[in-house]
Amino acid sequence: MxxxxxxxxxxxxxxxxxxxxxxxxxxxxxxxxxxxxxxxxxxxxxxxxxxxxxxxxxxxxxxxxxxxxxxxxxxxxxxxxxxxxxxxxxxxxxxxxxxxxxxxxxxxxxxxAVTDDSELSVSGTEADLRERVLESPSLVESGFEPRATERETAAGAIDIYGVDERGNAVVVELKRRRVGPDAVGQLDRYVTALRRESHDETTVRGLLVAPSVTDRASELLADRGLEFVALEPHS
Amino acid sequence: MxxxxxxxxxxxxxxxxxxxxxxxxxxxxxxxxxxxxxxxxxxxxxxxxxxxxxxxxxxxxxxxxxxxxxxxxxxxxxxxxxxxxxxxxxxxxxxxxxxxxxxxxxxxxxxxAVTDDSELSVSGTEADLRERVLESPSLVESGFEPRATERETAAGAIDIYGVDERGNAVVVELKRRRVGPDAVGQLDRYVTALRRESHDETTVRGLLVAPSVTDRASELLADRGLEFVALEPHS
DNA sequence: GCCTAGGTCCCGTAT
DNA sequence: ATACGGGGCCTAGGC
Structure with missing residues (x-):
């Protein structure tokens, strides 16, 4: 036709x-x-x-x-x-x-006439980055120990929750690509919520783990006492 | 074929x-x-x-x-x-x-063989919400006076900057649809930046203007001393 | 080119 | 059903 x-x-x-x-x-x-x-x-x-x-x-x-x-x-x-x-x-x-x-x-x-039984297989996602960190926590920092994924707080779920070598609580927010100000806001919400839910003596650190970070996001991280770790989703 | x-x-x-x-x-x-x-x-x-x-x-x-x-x-x-x-x-x-x-x-x-000279005309966007507020500022609150759109801060551009009836600075963040935690984070960044850039005596209020708000976002607004105003993008 | 935020975002997952 | 965050997001507008 x-x-x-x-x-x-x-x-x-x-x-x-x-x-x-x-x-x-x-x-x-x-x-x-x-x-x-x-x-x-x-x-x-x-x-x-x-x-x-x-x-x-x-x-x-x-x-x-x-x-x-x-x-x-x-x-x-x-x-x-x-x-x-x-x-x-x-x-x-x-x-x-x-x-x-x-x-x-x-x-x-x-x-x-369409039939499609195959499923798309993707790699290089945030899930891959998470697996990388869980398998090799030292990629984040020496002595880091993951304790939970998707740990719930009043502000939402933390990608990876863990402790550092000094016993401080660590909130890890993962991004598969270069991060901007929005990701900093997200991490900040989780860290603030966890601090509120923790005992006062506990120190809660916030780590943004991503391939890279924009200047403005970097300033925001510094302002809020949060940290950045460069890591790619793939090896 | x-x-x-x-x-x-x-x-x-x-x-x-x-x-x-x-x-x-x-x-x-x-x-x-x-x-x-x-x-x-x-x-x-x-x-x-x-x-x-x-x-x-x-x-x-x-x-x-x-x-x-x-x-x-x-x-x-x-x-x-x-x-x-x-x-x-x-x-x-x-x-x-x-x-x-x-x-x-x-x-x-x-x-x-494709030719298309027509342009899509959309209404109900954030731009429409902005026009609504600029034409009828009292929809936000009685006595509100817009002074600038896209006013720049270190954290990015404020949708609408203005003053309230008491002379306080007002940061308005507009959203065309129901807002979640991310929009609160955005507003918070602008308010924080503007406070830093202002004289200490100046009070800076933050208003999130959107059709509605989720519970969690509402809590976050309260936590940070920010406000919500219900407004649709269309009349 | 990068950065920032909007979108009728779509989409999956959990509640 | 709504909520929340990811996405190879795409896209427009600035710088």
Whole structure:
């Protein structure tokens, strides 16, 4: 279905594909309206609409990683033909959100029978960094002993909780990449919470473990008496 | 090109489309390898590969808003045929990253000539919330007077800086949606920085303006002597 | 180029 | 259902 297809055939192809649990794409000149957490309007242009069997809708232009408009998984797609123009209406609740794509012209419609049993395996994540530290705690500092991961505080969970060679409590916040001010704020919240929950005699140190740190984050660390340790997620 | 196409024709179609500045999609059974800021492997499965004229690559499965693998804009796409199988290699520098998609089978290849002159118009953003406050400062509190937006401090830019009816300095941090602990940390950084940069006599208040706030964030606000004002980005 | 913060962020996990 | 933090986040705007 590639050259100026008949509108009825287009609608039927999309509907049949969706009913069959296939992935359906529509390419053509369209307008897009979105309303929900925010709202948006997009004037006419050529775009690729991707409708997935899980209820995802993606509107892709010629540029950018991000779809210009979208609907997350779990939506219901409705296909209509009004005055000979194809309209796709995709909606969900909690939150209430609607996406409307109205095609002036349809250049192509395609149905794809998709099966995918493989799972993506990623390395270089924060989890890898955590394993590295747990297996070789001295990478953080000599004498460091991890005691818990995901230890809960009033401010949230500490990535790694442990003690240093002098017996001080240590809060470790891990980041897989260069850290900015936000990570310092996070570490500070955990350290402050743990100090409040500890006996007064206990010293609580805060360590930000990441490949590198920005200047401003470094200043913030110094201000709050926190420390930085350079460490990559991979060996 | 829809039914079990000839490998050479597939390669030529993809290459010709890319050369022509078109958007090209390839659907089929493939494996994907990524290496760069992290690295990943994905076993065989049916996916839709989208190659954009700006150098973006997207690998979409049957599920999810997010592509399972991708390459951001600015990459170079290379198309090869080795042992009769189609291989797409997409790479960039700074950071050095590569994406390899190897097709066992190709079900369909499509070329789309895309032009899109329209710009997306969005409302309900943080910018809208800012305009609302600047036009009606009393929505924040009676007597509030905005004096600057994006006022710089050592910790970063304050969304709205102003004074209250008593002449105290006021730091306003805006969020378009319900706020959590991270927003409190952000506001706290700005308030602390401004206090340091001000004369000691000056009182600096911190206001988090957002539709709502989580319990933990509310506690953090209280701890740090900061305040919350409920306000939606739209009227 | 890096830094900073916003986003209809999405997404998984825990509560 | 909400909350919280990670992400190869991406993207825009400054410097």
């Amino acid at each position: 590639d050259a100026t297809p008949d509108p009825v055939a287009v609608r039927d192809t999309v509907q049949t594909g969706l009913d069959a649990g296939e992935l359906v794409t529509v390419f053509g000149r369209c307008r897009v309206e979105y309303d929900g957490r925010a709202s948006s309007t997009l004037g006419p242009g050529d775009r690729l609409l991707v409708l997935k069997p899980d209820g995802t809708a993606l509107v892709h232009t010629d540029e950018g990683h991000q779809p210009v408009n979208w609907q997350p998984p779990g939506c219901e797609h409705e296909v209509r033909l009004s005055d000979g123009t194809l309209r796709i209406h995709s909606s969900r609740t909690t939150p209430e959100e609607t996406l409307d794509v109205c095609f002036e012209t349809v250049t192509a419609v395609n149905r794809y | 829809d039914a079990t196409p000839d490998p050479v024709a597939v390669r030529d179609t993809v290459q010709t489309g890319l050369d022509a500045g078109e958007l090209v999609t390839v659907f089929g059974r493939c494996r994907v390898e990524y290496d760069g800021r992290a690295s990943s492997t994905l076993g065989p499965g049916d996916r839709l590969l989208v190659l954009k004229p700006d150098g973006t690559a997207l690998v979409h499965t049957d599920e999810g808003h997010q592509p399972v693998n991708w390459q951001p804009p600015g990459c170079e796409h290379e198309v090869r045929l080795s042992d009769g199988t189609l291989r797409i290699h997409s790479s960039r520098t700074t950071p050095e990253e590569t994406l390899d998609v190897c097709f066992e089978t190709v079900t369909a290849v499509n070329r789309y």
